[in-house]
Amino acid sequence: MQGAGAIGVAADALAASPAVSLAGIDITFNLKDGGRYQAVSQINLDVAPGEFVAVVGPTGCGKSTLLNAAAGLLQPSAGKVGILGEPLRGLNLKAGYLFQLDALMPWKTALQNVAVALESQGVAGKEADERARAWLARVGLRAFTDRYPHMLSGGQKKRVALAQVLIRDPKILLMDEPFGPLDAQTRQIMGNLLLDLWSKDRKALMFVTHDLEEAISLSDRVVVMSAGPAAGIVGDYRVSLKRPRDIADIRLDKDFHEIHRQIWQTLKVEVQKAYAAGEGKDMVADGSHPGDGR
Amino acid sequence: MNGSHSRFKITLLQVLVAVVFLLCWHIATTTPLFAEPKKMQFFFSTPIDVLARTWKQFTGGEIWYHLGITLTETVLAFVFGATGGVLCGFLFARKELLAAVFDPYIKAANALPRVVLAPIFALWFGLGIWSKVALGFTLVFFIVFFNVYQGVREVSQTVLANARMLGMNERQLMRHVYWPAAMTWMFSSLHTSVGFALVGAVVGEYLGSSAGLGYKIHEAESVFDVTGVFSGMLILTIFVIILDTIVTMIENRLLVWRPGQASTSANG
Numbered sequence: 032m033q034g035a036g037a038i039g040v041a042a043d044a045l046a047a048s049p050a051v052s053l054a055g056i057d058i059t060f061n062l063k064d065g066g067r068y069q070a071v072s073q074i075n076l077d078v079a080p081g082e083f084v085a086v087v088g089p090t091g092c093g094k095s096t097l098l099n100a101a102a103g104l105l106q107p108s109a110g111k112v113g114i115l116g117e118p119l120r121g122l123n124l125k126a127g128y129l130f131q132l133d134a135l136m137p138w139k140t141a142l143q144n145v146a147v148a149l150e151s152q153g154v155a156g157k158e159a160d161e162r163a164r165a166w167l168a169r170v171g172l173r174a175f176t177d178r179y180p181h182m183l184s185g186g187q188k189k190r191v192a193l194a195q196v197l198i199r200d201p202k203i204l205l206m207d208e209p210f211g212p213l214d215a216q217t218r219q220i221m222g223n224l225l226l227d228l229w230s231k232d233r234k235a236l237m238f239v240t241h242d243l244e245e246a247i248s249l250s251d252r253v254v255v256m257s258a259g260p261a262a263g264i265v266g267d268y269r270v271s272l273k274r275p276r277d278i279a280d281i282r283l284d285k286d287f288h289e290i291h292r293q294i295w296q297t298l299k300v301e302v303q304k305a306y307a308a309g310e311g312k313d314m315v316a317d318g319s320h321p322g323d324g325r
Numbered sequence: 326m327n328g329s330h331s332r333f334k335i336t337l338l339q340v341l342v343a344v345v346f347l348l349c350w351h352i353a354t355t356t357p358l359f360a361e362p363k364k365m366q367f368f369f370s371t372p373i374d375v376l377a378r379t380w381k382q383f384t385g386g387e388i389w390y391h392l393g394i395t396l397t398e399t400v401l402a403f404v405f406g407a408t409g410g411v412l413c414g415f416l417f418a419r420k421e422l423l424a425a426v427f428d429p430y431i432k433a434a435n436a437l438p439r440v441v442l443a444p445i446f447a448l449w450f451g452l453g454i455w456s457k458v459a460l461g462f463t464l465v466f467f468i469v470f471f472n473v474y475q476g477v478r479e480v481s482q483t484v485l486a487n488a489r490m491l492g493m494n495e496r497q498l499m500r501h502v503y504w505p506a507a508m509t510w511m512f513s514s515l516h517t518s519v520g521f522a523l524v525g526a527v528v529g530e531y532l533g534s535s536a537g538l539g540y541k542i543h544e545a546e547s548v549f550d551v552t553g554v555f556s557g558m559l560i561l562t563i564f565v566i567i568l569d570t571i572v573t574m575i576e577n578r579l580l581v582w583r584p585g586q587a588s589t590s591a592n593g
Contacts, residue, residue: 104486124492134487138505138582147501151492179582192487199491 048116049077050203050235051101051126056110058096070096072261074110076254078203081233085246087298088256089305094239095131095207097256101237102128102205115202124151126203127196131211134192135180141167141191142176148195166194170224186217190224197228204229204236210245222249222278230275243298247291248278255297258305266297347372370552378556392564394537398454398526399568402461403519407511409462410469410518415507417470418477435467439525443532452534461525465518469511476510477503512579519572523565538564 056074059067070093078084088094099105100112103123112119114126135144145163149155154162167176170190180188189209196204210218226249229236240246246253247270255266272286281287350372352358354365366374382388417424443460450456480502488502530539538561545553 102490104490122489124490126490128487128490130483130487132483133481134483136484136488136501136505138509139501140582148491150497150501151494181582181584195487195491 049113050080050082050115051076051078051237052111052113052116053077053097053101054111054113056097056100056107056112058093058100058105059108069261070259071256072263074262074264076264078235078237080115080202080235082252083229083236083238083250084252084254085238085240085250086254086256087240087243087246087294088262089258089298089302090241092256092259092262092301092305094241094256094262098205098207098237098239102126104128123203123205125201126205127199127201129189129192129196129204129206129209131208133180133188135188135195137180140177140179141172141183144180144191145194145198148198152199162198163194166198167191169228170194184217185213186221189213189221193225193228202234204234206236206238208240209238211240218245219279225249226274226276226278243291243294244282245278247272247287247294248276248281253290253294255294255301258301258308265301266294268294366551367549368551370555374552375555375559378552379559382556382560388541388560391537391541392560394454395523395526395530395539395564398457398461398529398537399519399522401454401458402525403465403522405458406462406465406522407469407518410466411473411507411511413466414470414473414510415477415503418474418507419503424474431467431470435471439463440528443529446529447533457526457529457534457537460529461522464521464525468514468518468521472510472514473507477507480506509580509583512576515572515576516569519568520565523568527561 053074053076056071057069058071059069062068074097076084076086076097086094086097096105100107101114101119101123103112103119103121112123114123136147139147142160142163145166146155146159149159149162164173164176167173167190170193172187172190172194175183175187178187180191183191192209210221213221222245236250238246238250243253250270253266253268253270254264255268256262257265268290270290272281272284272290350369354369354371355362359365417427439460442463443456446456446459450459485498485502488498493501526537527539527542530537531543532539534540538557542554542557542561545551545557
C-alpha cells in the first residue's frame with residue numbers, strides 16, 4: 032500500500048452527484064446580547080457516495096455546526112446544501128444521525144427504541160420488533176433487548192443508537208463525535224464495530240471528531256477545519272490505508288504515522304490559534320440560534 | 326440509611342420509640358404525676374382509650390361508610406385534577422403564546438391559599454362530596470400542571486432532534502416523546518398530588534359536611550371528645566399510609582425505566 036497524500040477539494044468534485052454537497056456555506060448565529068457570531072465561513076465540501084470522510088478541527092471550530100447543516104437541523108445563513116444531487120429542504124431524512132450525547136428515549140427499552148425508528152417507514156408491530164431484534168444482535172446486544180437505557184453502559188447505549196440509525200437503512204450517515212463520551216478501550220471496540228458495519232454496504236459517512244488518530248484510523252479522507260470564528264477548511268487529506276482495518280493495530284502502521292504527521296502540522300497551528308483565542312470564546316456558538324441573514 | 330445497622334436492629338428501635346411514647350402518654354394521663362388524671366384525660370385522653378375506640382370503630386362498621394366517602398372524594402379529586410393538569414400542562418407547554426398570556430393568572434391562582442375557597446365551594450356545590458372534590462381538584466391541578474408543563478418543555482433537545490432525524494412526524498413525536506415525558510412528570514408528582522387530594526377532601530369535610538373522616542373528627546371536637554378526635558386522627562393516618570403504599574406500588578410498576586426517583590412539588 033502506498034502512503035497517504037494530500038489532494039485538493041477539486042478532485043472530489045469530479046464524482047457524479049455527491050452524497051453530501053456543501054457549497055459556499057456560511058453559518059452566523061445571532062447572540063442573545065444582540066451581537067453576531069460567524070461560526071463557519073465559505074465551506075465547500077463534497078462527500079462522495081461510499082466515502083468515509085472525517086472532519087477534524089479544534090474544539091468549537093464549528094464542525095458540529097457544519098454537520099447539523101448537512102442534517103438540516105439548522106439552516107445555513109448562506110450557501111447551498113445538496114443531498115444526492117438535490118437541494119436540501121427541511122430535515123435531511125435520507126441521512127441517519129448519530130449524536131454525541133444520549134439520544135435514546137429513556138422510557139423505551141433497547142428493543143422499543145430501535146423498533147420505533149421504523150415507524151416513519153410504516154413498519155410497526157411484530158415485523159418492526161423482529162427487525163429490531165436482528166439489528167440489536169448485529170451490534171452485539173442480543174441479551175440486552177429488554178433493558179432500559181439507564182441499565183446500559185455508555186458503550187451499550189451507543190450500540191443501541193447505532194442500531195436505531197442503521198435499521199432505517201439511510202443513504203448517508205452523519206456522526207457528531209459519537210464516541211466522544213466513551214473511554215479509550217470502548218472507543219476502539221466501537222470504532223471497529225462501526226467499520227465492520229459500514230464495510231458491508233459502504234454508505235457515505237461524514238464523521239466529526241476532534242481526535243485525529245480516530246479520524247485517520249476510520250476514514251478515507253480527513254478534512255481539517257481552522258479555528259473559529261469564521262472557520263474554513265484548511266486541509267483535505269486522502270487516507271489510503273488498506274481495508275479492512277483494525278483501528279488498534281493500524282495505529283502502529285508506518286503509513287499511519289506519516290499521514291498523522293502531515294495532518295498534525297496543519298491541525299497543530301489551528302489548535303494553537305484556538306487555544307490562544309481563549310477557551311471561553313469557543314463555546315459561544317453553542318446554545319444560540321441560527322442566523323437569519325439569508 | 327447506613328448499611329452497618331441491620332434491618333432487625335432498626336425495626337426493634339422503631340418499635341421501642343413507639344412503646345416509649347405510648348408509655349409516657351399512659352403514665353402522664355393515668356397517674357397524678359403532672360396533674361389530676363381526670364383533668365389530664367379530658368385534654369389528652371389515654372392511649373388505651375384511643376386504641377379501644379379505634380378498634381370499636383373498625384369493628385362497629387360505621388367508620389367504613391365514612392372512609393368510603395373520603396376515599397371517593399380523594400380519588401375523584403385526584404382523577405379530575407390530574408387529568409386537567411396533564412391536559413393544560415401539555416397544551417401550555419406546546420403553545421408558547423398561551424403560556425405567556427396566562428402566566429400571571431396561573432401564578433396568581435396558585436398563590437391563593439385554597440382553604441379560603443372551601444366555603445365558596447360549599448355554597449356552589451352543596452355540602453355533598455362535590456364541594457370536597459372541587460377543593461381537592463384545585464390543589465391537585467396545580468401540582469400536576471406545573472410538573473407536566475416543566476417536563477414537556479424540558480424534554481431533552483437531543484432526544485427530540487434524534488426523534489426528528491428518525492423521521493417522526495408531529496403525531497409520532499407526540500406519542501413517543503412529548504406524551505411519555507408528560508406522564509413521567511405526572512407520576513413523579515404522584516405522592517404529592519394524592520396527598521393533596523386527601524387534604525382537600527378532609528379539610529372540606531371538616532369545614533362543612535355530613536359524612537367522611539373530616540366530619541367524624543369535627544363532630545368529636547365539637548363535643549370535646551378528645552378520644553374521638555385522636556381516634557379519628559389515627560384512622561386517618563392508617564388510611565394515608567395504605568394509600569401511599571398503593572401509590573408507591575403503582576409508581577414502581579410504571580416508572581421501571583427510571584434510574585432514580587426525582588420529583589418536584591408545587592406549594593398547595
